[in-house]
Amino acid sequence: MTLFWIICATVTGALLSIGAAALLSFTALSRMVPRMVSYAVGAMLGAAFLHLLPEAFLQASSIEALFATTLGGLLAFFLLEKAALWRHHQHGEGSAHGEAHAHDHKKPVATLVVVGDGFHNFVDGVLIASAFVTDPVLGVAAAVALIAHEIPQEIGDFMVLLDCGLPRAKALALNLVSGAMAVVGGITGYLALENAQHITPYVLALAAASFIYIAVADLIPGLHRAMDARSTAWQIVLIAAGIVTVALPHAMLH
Numbered sequence: 001m002t003l004f005w006i007i008c009a010t011v012t013g014a015l016l017s018i019g020a021a022a023l024l025s026f027t028a029l030s031r032m033v034p035r036m037v038s039y040a041v042g043a044m045l046g047a048a049f050l051h052l053l054p055e056a057f058l059q060a061s062s063i064e065a066l067f068a069t070t071l072g073g074l075l076a077f078f079l080l081e082k083a084a085l086w087r088h089h090q091h092g093e094g095s096a097h098g099e100a101h102a103h104d105h106k107k108p109v110a111t112l113v114v115v116g117d118g119f120h121n122f123v124d125g126v127l128i129a130s131a132f133v134t135d136p137v138l139g140v141a142a143a144v145a146l147i148a149h150e151i152p153q154e155i156g157d158f159m160v161l162l163d164c165g166l167p168r169a170k171a172l173a174l175n176l177v178s179g180a181m182a183v184v185g186g187i188t189g190y191l192a193l194e195n196a197q198h199i200t201p202y203v204l205a206l207a208a209a210s211f212i213y214i215a216v217a218d219l220i221p222g223l224h225r226a227m228d229a230r231s232t233a234w235q236i237v238l239i240a241a242g243i244v245t246v247a248l249p250h251a252m253l254h
Contacts, residue, residue: 003190006132009143010125010186014179017147021154022172037219038235040148042242044215047145048208050247051138052131056204059134069202073209081217117157118178124150125185126192127210130203133193138204141246145211148242154179 053070060066124146132139154175161171193200223235 002132002136003187005136005139006125006129006186006190007183009128009132009139010182013124013128013143013147013150014121014176014182017150017154018172018175018179020151021158021175026168035234035238036148036151038223038238039242039245040145040151041215041219041223042239042244043145043148043246044211044219044242045239046243046246047141048211048215050243051141052204052208052211055134055138056201056208059204060201066201066205069205070209073206074213077210077213078217114157114161114174114178117154117175118181121150121179121182122185122188123210125182125187126189127203127207128182129186129189130193130200130207133190134200134204142207144246145242148245 056066057063128139128142128146131142157178158171158175161174162168166174193203226232226235
């Protein structure tokens, strides 16, 4: 039954994030994207601090090891992002060859986007599986947080593929293929973690570290670009809504 819910969560997450990305990218609703980022911040921080870390603390035999795992996860995500930014700087806009050189790199960029997104979705599936194996409520919270984060990301990936010259139908098909990797990751995570419960707290800690890093390092700085009172009010409301969304299943079922 747990595997069934993992598959349902990963399939639903992939379809919702890609469908919403396509809808928002091609309609007047695209102006809602910045507000969705605020919601994603709340959902990810809520899942990390209200669900994943508390559950990991309850299961862990060593709190020190759990904190070390969380810290190590934060540093690892920093290094991964630094490597990605360095690669982009070396092979992207910083080149002296100008627009012609950038055009030559469009096809590899499209490939990297699809492969990178596929790997990211695979990891997301593993994280959802680890949460469901621990507690279905944790699984729901993790799935909601990941979906909230995936929608803005899928919009960005979709726009890059279109900029590389891909037709809309092909760009959507490639996004669906990469999205399907979440299902593969969910099944793989379930099979690997079912008989390895002792490592579950540390997987949960890494999941929390990824949520915290993405929210704090990648999403929140973008929110500070809007300084007017109206935008700030919307950000506060939607961050709170994201937190409530992931907190509500726990309040209802416990």
